[in-house]
Amino acid sequence: MSGTAIQVEKLVKNYGKVEALRGIDLDVEEGEMFALLGPNGAGKTTLFSILATLRKPTSGSARVLGHDVVTQRPTVRGLMSIVFQEPALEQKLSVRANLETMGAFYGLTAGVRRTRTDAVLEELGLADIADRRGDKLSGGQKRRVELARALVSDPRMLFLDEATLGLDVDGRRSFWSRVREISRSGRTVFFTTHYMEEAEGADRIALIHEGRIIALDTPRNLKNRVGGGVILLRTDDDERAASWLSDQGFSPESSERGLLLVYREPAELLPTLLRDAPVRIRRAEVHEPSLEDVFLTLTGKGLESGPGETPAPAAAGAAP
């Protein structure tokens, strides 16, 4: 199992004059857990919709498991399952009926539907709520049921679009541990997110910004690309500090958290900064670069710049 699961070439999508995707190239290996990470409005959902056969590209091509997502839609649809960001359960039907309905949509016979439904409910630990109606489930349960429903057809590919939107930390953790199990069973998982801690769990990440892939690598390599570490400074006058730093030959980025400075040996630089800066430094941290920092150094913008809820950035170890 080492074919290409997703192959995207020069993909462009315009909505009228708005360029949502400006030439995407992307390859996802079979069996990989792959994250598409970017702020809201970067083009994640558009790319996702094209791969999901719900939209046509303006130009360029995309193939899923070797089949074109425009000309071979029925084949593509049969090979994959999707969990969308909107809750898509039929509220009035039981969990079991929801799963069996999906089985019918994928052409499973009544017997196979029932066996697969039972197996998947068991596998995801949902057997005890199998007869509960959709509208009687908690948010986290709903998402897990949708995950289960996506597995009824035994798909080779699983697509997840911002699938944990609106879940609390516990709900998200439990959801992703299930997804990782699914990934270990050999299926390809392709997901979009704007939570960087979710992307951390992927084998590889594509960072998307303003309709382009600006970086594509493993989480480790992406962080190494920033090089060294990140110094985060809070000062009395960030603007003055930034212009002073620029004069010293650094390229600081200002963010909501303060001034960010990427440097090969941050621990060596920090004492100099504290001594010579023309403004009072109230707080200084040195930490390993996070995906957020990678994104920030590549784009000058934070991942959370879009609307919507913003989880607290992952706590990083402060320098003594």
Place this chain on the structure above:
Amino acid sequence: MNGVAAIVVLDLKRLWVDRIRLVSSLIQPLLYLFVLGSGLGASSVMGRAGYLKFIFPGVVGLSLLFSGVFAAILIVFDRQMGFFKAVLVAPLPRWSIAIGKVISGALQALAPALVLLLFMPLLGLVPGWLELLELILAMAAAAVTFSALGVAVAARFHSTTVFPIISNAILLPMFFLSGALFPLEAAPYWLQVAAHVDPVAYAIDLMRGALLGRTYFPLWLGLPVLTGFIALLTWLSTRVFASGEDA
């Protein structure tokens, strides 16, 4: 064909959960039949009893029209909830989604209309078995037509707020122009012309033909016209479903 069945079965399951809606969909046509029928009948040349018999197919048509078109509102709800996306990414042929939705809407419309038939003896209408069979077939053709109209409209709209507007701007004129409440033969010329492009007129004419043995349109014309409407509307819906979110 399995796809059509999957869509229909799902909708019928949901309808069963909501069966109180079936009861409420009976109230409006019964009101028309007994209140309007009695009121208008008193001043009609047919007399009260004759008029009630005359408008009975029209009232059945009214029930079929509104339940048939409004059944499709479920598609708009599904779209708003996100459930419809799950349908669209399933490996179902797009025509099977359209046909499945049309059939499920037609069944939802037929159920209360069939209950209306139980009131026929009260009006002095006692059709023979053959007439009854013809009537039910005509009702089925009408139900499919109106459901196809509803699906074609619902496929295009993403908000349920357009439905009351459509009902006032399209359905009521279609109903009033159809000759459901008055004989078209006696209607002004412009109205008769309008009735010729109104599928509701053909549908009610077919039912009236089955029940009372009199038709306005030539007997052979009704079914081909309704079939044409059904094919056109279903094709339009299929096209919209095929374009997914680009629609």
